[in-house]
Amino acid sequence: MSGQSLFPLLEPLLPRVRKPVQYVGGEGNSVVKPWDGATVRWCLMYPDAYEVGLPNQGVQILYEILNEQPDVLAERAYSIWPDLEALMRENGIPQFTVDAHRAVGDFDLFGISFSTELGYTNLLSALDLAGLPLHAADRTGGPLVIAGGHAAFNPEPIADFVDAVVLGDGEQAVLRITEVTRAWKAAGSPGGRTELLHRLARLGIVYVPSFFDVSYRPDGRIQAVTPNRDDIPARPAKHTLTDLDSWPYPKAPLVPLAETVHERMSVEIFRGCTRGCRFCQAGMITRPVRERSIETVGAMVDAGLTATGFSEVGLLSLSSADHSEIGEIAKELADRYEGTNTSLSLPSTRVDAFNVTLANEFSRNGRRSGLTFAPEGGSERLRKVINKTVSAEDLVRTVSTAYGNGWRQVKLYFMCGLPTETDEDVLEIADLAREVIRAGRRASGHRDIRCTVSIGGFVPKAHTPFQWAGQASHEVTDHRLKLLRDTVRADREVGRAVGFRYHDGRPGIIEGLLARGDRRVGRAIERVWRDGGRFDGWSEYFSFERWESACAAELPPLGVSLDWFTTRERDEREVLPWDHLDAGLDRDWLWADWQEALRGTELDDCRWTPCYDCGVCPTFGTENQIGPTGRSLLPVISVGVTPALGAPSDQGLPAAPGVAVGPDSAAGPDAAGPDAAGPDAAGPDAAGPDAAASGVAPDPDLVSARASST
Amino acid sequence: MRLRFGKRGRLRFLSHRDIARTFERGLRRARLPVALSAGFSPHPRLSWVGAAPTGAASEAEYVEIAFSAPVDPEQVRQALDAALPPGLDVLDCAPAGGRSLPDRIDASRWQVRLPGVVTADLDAAITVLLARESLVVERVTKDGKRGVDVRGAVVWAVCRAENDTCAILDVVVRHTTPAVRPDDVLTALSAVAVLSVPVPPEPTRLEQGRLREDGTLADPLAPDRDEAARPVGRLEA
Numbered sequence: 001m002s003g004q005s006l007f008p009l010l011e012p013l014l015p016r017v018r019k020p021v022q023y024v025g026g027e028g029n030s031v032v033k034p035w036d037g038a039t040v041r042w043c044l045m046y047p048d049a050y051e052v053g054l055p056n057q058g059v060q061i062l063y064e065i066l067n068e069q070p071d072v073l074a075e076r077a078y079s080i081w082p083d084l085e086a087l088m089r090e091n092g093i094p095q096f097t098v099d100a101h102r103a104v105g106d107f108d109l110f111g112i113s114f115s116t117e118l119g120y121t122n123l124l125s126a127l128d129l130a131g132l133p134l135h136a137a138d139r140t141g142g143p144l145v146i147a148g149g150h151a152a153f154n155p156e157p158i159a160d161f162v163d164a165v166v167l168g169d170g171e172q173a174v175l176r177i178t179e180v181t182r183a184w185k186a187a188g189s190p191g192g193r194t195e196l197l198h199r200l201a202r203l204g205i206v207y208v209p210s211f212f213d214v215s216y217r218p219d220g221r222i223q224a225v226t227p228n229r230d231d232i233p234a235r236p237a238k239h240t241l242t243d244l245d246s247w248p249y250p251k252a253p254l255v256p257l258a259e260t261v262h263e264r265m266s267v268e269i270f271r272g273c274t275r276g277c278r279f280c281q282a283g284m285i286t287r288p289v290r291e292r293s294i295e296t297v298g299a300m301v302d303a304g305l306t307a308t309g310f311s312e313v314g315l316l317s318l319s320s321a322d323h324s325e326i327g328e329i330a331k332e333l334a335d336r337y338e339g340t341n342t343s344l345s346l347p348s349t350r351v352d353a354f355n356v357t358l359a360n361e362f363s364r365n366g367r368r369s370g371l372t373f374a375p376e377g378g379s380e381r382l383r384k385v386i387n388k389t390v391s392a393e394d395l396v397r398t399v400s401t402a403y404g405n406g407w408r409q410v411k412l413y414f415m416c417g418l419p420t421e422t423d424e425d426v427l428e429i430a431d432l433a434r435e436v437i438r439a440g441r442r443a444s445g446h447r448d449i450r451c452t453v454s455i456g457g458f459v460p461k462a463h464t465p466f467q468w469a470g471q472a473s474h475e476v477t478d479h480r481l482k483l484l485r486d487t488v489r490a491d492r493e494v495g496r497a498v499g500f501r502y503h504d505g506r507p508g509i510i511e512g513l514l515a516r517g518d519r520r521v522g523r524a525i526e527r528v529w530r531d532g533g534r535f536d537g538w539s540e541y542f543s544f545e546r547w548e549s550a551c552a553a554e555l556p557p558l559g560v561s562l563d564w565f566t567t568r569e570r571d572e573r574e575v576l577p578w579d580h581l582d583a584g585l586d587r588d589w590l591w592a593d594w595q596e597a598l599r600g601t602e603l604d605d606c607r608w609t610p611c612y613d614c615g616v617c618p619t620f621g622t623e624n625q626i627g628p629t630g631r632s633l634l635p636v637i638s639v640g641v642t643p644a645l646g647a648p649s650d651q652g653l654p655a656a657p658g659v660a661v662g663p664d665s666a667a668g669p670d671a672a673g674p675d676a677a678g679p680d681a682a683g684p685d686a687a688g689p690d691a692a693a694s695g696v697a698p699d700p701d702l703v704s705a706r707a708s709s710t
Numbered sequence: 711m712r713l714r715f716g717k718r719g720r721l722r723f724l725s726h727r728d729i730a731r732t733f734e735r736g737l738r739r740a741r742l743p744v745a746l747s748a749g750f751s752p753h754p755r756l757s758w759v760g761a762a763p764t765g766a767a768s769e770a771e772y773v774e775i776a777f778s779a780p781v782d783p784e785q786v787r788q789a790l791d792a793a794l795p796p797g798l799d800v801l802d803c804a805p806a807g808g809r810s811l812p813d814r815i816d817a818s819r820w821q822v823r824l825p826g827v828v829t830a831d832l833d834a835a836i837t838v839l840l841a842r843e844s845l846v847v848e849r850v851t852k853d854g855k856r857g858v859d860v861r862g863a864v865v866w867a868v869c870r871a872e873n874d875t876c877a878i879l880d881v882v883v884r885h886t887t888p889a890v891r892p893d894d895v896l897t898a899l900s901a902v903a904v905l906s907v908p909v910p911p912e913p914t915r916l917e918q919g920r921l922r923e924d925g926t927l928a929d930p931l932a933p934d935r936d937e938a939a940r941p942v943g944r945l946e947a
Binding site: 007015016021026027258263309311341 | 723795796797909
């Protein structure tokens with residue numbers, strides 16, 4: 001029977017696997033709806049381990065938006081670790097959702113969100129475990145398989161495995177897909193799944209790979225990508241959500257029972273980024289900048305904390321310190337939650353003193369452990385190439401401020417393998433680290449400070465100015481990292497104060513293959529998966545040899561190779577696999593920016609210097625939506641723990657999606673009321689036991705400190 | 711306050727750390743005024759008494775929570791129970807007083823469902839085990855392999871049949887270091903007799919408390935409840 005719970009079959013297997021709690025569901029704010037009451041049923045999957053996938057904001061947002069619809073049911077699925085996968089195959093149990101443990105194959109729509117290309121083998125595991133044919137062309141029943149997320153901006157490597165792709169923001173897209181599916185089902189599912197796909201494609205809601213043919217030139221390059229139906233858009237475009245204040249999701253974030261990688265609640269304070277860092281795909285494909293107002297941010301933080309009981313809030317975006325009212329948000333949130341043992345954190349990438357000021361605000365009375373800055377490029381020349389304009393003086397000044405304010409550790413994030421990079425550029429990281437430690441010792445007045453240098457390999461991505469670049473081979477990357485490591489270690493003055501963290505360059509090459517590959521790469525993915533490839537984002541599962549041999553077997557017969565897709569530089573005229581997908585960016589602008597990069601010319605941030613060159617604003621009729629609004633975070637009163645039992649806050653957020661909400665209705669008065677006595681939570685209680693609670697290590701990637709109550 | 715709570719159904723797969731995190735969040739959701747530890751990284755002051763293993767259900771887990779303001783036990787029980795996910799159920803709450811909670815708990819009573827086990831086989835194994843002076847089984851702990859004397863910890867054990875294909879073991883074990891768990895008891899039973907356990911056993915802790923001479927367990931919250939119920943400000947006759 002469709003929609004039946006598989007839990008009775010699964011339960012006896014759970015005592016035999018690692019961390020069974022990840023498969024049981026039951027998270028706070030999760031939803032289980034009756035199967036029969038729903039007309040459209042979605043399974044949303046994050047194709048990685050539960051501990052990574054559960055906190056994913058995209059899945060949580062869509063899950064809530066869909067479940068708010070009375071006749072729609074949405075459940076979640078995550079990747080199954082090999083230990084349980086083996087037992088499930090032995091016992092004939094298909095891929096299930098964690099909410100009501102229903103078979104994924106029973107749903108109408110199967111949406112999978114890809115934050116990284118390394119999840120592609122897990123897609124195949126999920127399809128196979130769900131009992132669905134791997135190839136879209138072989139499917140005659142079961143749910144439509146729909147990919148989304150940042151990696152889906154070049155979905156060509158998985159084009160054979162998915163039925164459709166959503167580009168861009170999913171909030172409105174999933175509702176439109178639902179609407180079309182509902183009507184198609186109500187009409188008796190005419191024309192089968194092809195007709196449903198056709199309806200979705202015709203309306204420009206999704207990209208359907210099978211409706212496009214790709215032809216190749218004798219030299220292996222793409223000849224053309226052409227639609228094989230004349231009534232669908234030739235260039236499917238991304239969805240752009242405007243007015244984030246009307247979409248304050250997730251309102252009731254999921255509270256996992258199992259431990260996950262982010263033990264905090266997240267509030268997205270804006271979407272998009274205009275810094276124009278040339279390596280950054282997220283910054284390019286999420287334009288324009290759309291801010292949430294300070295009031296909505298304040299209401300979301302309050303409602304979220306009330307609904308979850310989390311004690312940490314992360315203010316997320318691609319560059320959170322750039323919010324036009326971030327100073328006010330930081331100060332007013334710190335005021336509001338002072339004394340409530342609630343900590344605030346901010347992903348920190350900007351290298352300037354203002355960032356330190358924000359971090360100080362978030363760590364009032366608390367421990368100042370670590371601050372992260374991301375200069376990205378080792379030398380000033382290279383930072384101009386990538387358009388990350390930071391001088392060595394800026395960096396030294398910023399870290400001096402940080403160390404002078406009591407921060408003990410600074411983490412610096414760099415990339416290796418950037419276009420035009422030489423050994424000398426990378427070795428300048430050692431000089432920077434030395435300057436940072438010297439400045440820190442001067443500013444703090446003691447020697448007990450540290451600097452951690454963390455380096456990732458650069459992977460060129462689609463829809464960025466670096467989409468034409470040749471990726472550095474893993475030999476080059478590994479050579480430069482070794483040179484740098486040896487140089488830092490040999491430095492007797494500061495060597496011991498500098499930590500060095502890096503990964504080898506080989507996984508980056510496979511990520512590069514999948515990021516810029518075309519449909520032919522699908523064969524290599526399938527071969528790797530058949531060869532046992534799973535969880536490629538995990539070093540203990542990733543096997544470069546497996547990928548290398550799969551590529552060697554599958555690609556040369558098609559006239560291409562692993563190197564051809566990765567280390568080869570493309571020229572202006574080459575048809576790129578994703579050229580037929582519209583991310584809003586003007587291709588000529590991207591090329592011009594690539595040329596500027598090679599000349600080492602920087603570009604202004606259009607947040608401050610209006611410009612329409614990249615093409616996003618005119619294409620979509622959108623603008624950067626930024627403040628300041630001049631308003632404040634309402635209500636600016638303490639929402640501290642009430643000494644007596646308080647009624648839960650009934651503070652409202654806008655209810656139905658799409659309903660425009662004026663700024664004044666965004667936040668009601670807090671139920672605790674201004675008369676509620678302040679918290680008095682820290683005094684030692686003679687009668688009580690002393691909890692042996694251990695300290696939680698702050699996430700090194702975030703400005704993170706606890707607003708203490710003592 | 712001292713609380714007894716149950717770990718039931720699918721939530722029996724929660725580890726102790728999962729339970730601790732879930733309680734801390736539940737207390738915040740319920741807006742209960744939990745006392746915090748002092749220092750740079752203040753933590754809610756909860757102290758736990760020996761947790762049931764991951765995968766084992768329980769009707770009798772205990773935690774002591776320090777509050778910074780006066781609270782009513784029944785209100786705490788209801789508010790926290792409502793704020794915790796179904797399956798983590800707050801069953802009893804009493805003000806802390808007198809001897810410490812760990813001082814009042816030295817044994818557990820377990821009930822283990824054994825699908826696929828014939829009761830007569832289990833009964834025979836129990837008889838052999840109880841006839842022994844001691845029986846040491848090997849346990850992998852975080853400090854490596856360790857021998858635990860299961861027979862020494864078992865106070866009594868009986869069994870009955872749920873039906874033809876499922877036996878139920880009822881056993882009381884003293885708390886030792888390392889603790890003897892239900893699966894250790896089954897390992898011991900399988901070591902002394904031919905006993906096959908085809909599917910994973912389903913253990914549930916029914917009670918914890920101080921072992922009385924007759925082999926029953928004294929409710930560790932009873933003295934606190936009695937104390938709280940005593941009329942205040944009046945001399946006893």
